[in-house]
Structures are given as C-alpha cells and as structure tokens.
Amino acid sequence: MKTLFLSCLLAGTAVAGAQTNQIDGQIYITRKDRETVKLSLVTVQLVQQLIAETNVARALECRRAQSRDQELRDRANALTAAMPRMSKTDYATAQQTWAKLRAEILRNSKDAKLGLKSFFNLLSEMDWQPRYKVETDADGKFAGPLPPGQWTLVAFTRRKVVDINEEYIWIEPVTTSGRILLNNSNLFDR
DSSP: OHHHHHHHHHHHHHHHTOOOEEEEEEEEEEOTTSOEEEOOSOEEEEEEHHHHHHHHHHHHHHHHHHHHHHHHHHHHHHHHHHGGGSOHHHHHHHHHHHHHHHHHHHHHHHHHHHHTSOHHHHHHTSOOOOSEEEEOOTTSEEEEEEOSSOEEEEEEEEEEETTEEEEEEEEEEEOSSEEEEESGGGOOOO
C-alpha cells in the first residue's frame, strides 16, 4: 500500500512537471561485536530543514530551561533559609529578590517541565510537519521522493537489549538524491 502511495506520488509529481529525485536508504545499528542489526518498522519522515532546525532548537531550549529552573529554585531556597537571620532592611530586599525569582520560576516552568522528559521523548513528540512518512521494511530499507528544496530525514526508534532500552534518533540533512545510510555514525548527538 505504501509502495503504491509513493508510486502515485512520484507519478503525480512527474505529471505536474516538477523535478523530483529519489531517496533510497537503510537504517541499521552495528553492535560492539560488529554484528549489524537492521531496524525494521521505523518511521522515516522527510521534513523541511527549517522545521527540523526549529524543533531541535526548541528541544535544546527546554533542556536548558530545566537546568535554569533548578538553579532558580536553589537560589530561592537558599534565600528563604537565610531570611530569618536578616535585618529588617536586608529582609525587605530579600523579599523583593525572592518575588523576582518566583516570577522567573513561573515564566520558566512550562519549558522546564518539558525539559524533564527524555530527549528522545521530547523530540519524538514534536510536530515535524512531514512532507511524507515511510516505514522501513524487514531489511531496514526505505525509499521516497526528494522534492526540490532543503530537506531533513527524521527517524526515531527504540530497541530493547536485555533489560536496557536503547533509543536512537536520526536528524539528517539531505543534500542530494541517492543512497542514505542512517546508522551509528550519524546518530543525532545531543
């Protein structure tokens, strides 16, 4: 069904006269023992490069907000602990500082809560607005059209190895048509 959809999409693009190239790819992981594990049933999305850059920047911003939230809360707690020993003048200044810290914590809290999610969950739950999605086959292979413009391939998957869940993220700019390999060497480095 998906092959038929992509064939129709390619045919429709050709009829419209637009130049469309083809992407052929494969997703696999090479284990420490050098065995290759082909990853099937992974959804691969073709997204506009600007959307990919925006989503990654937003995810990183949420992670920074979580760190900033902890720093602000530590400062507020230290100030609260010191306030009983302060003079009236220092106490009044400390109350104003505490109110500013609280306001900043509240402004920062939504992003900080998102930052508590794993980076994998944070990115995989974002709206990537894909041009299209395809799933890898049993050999980890996928194919699709590459329309004119600046595009990025995005793929997320998990794999359970004994008692550990391994999470894989690929956010790979596509510069030309042809064969694209998503593997250990181009995993998204957070």
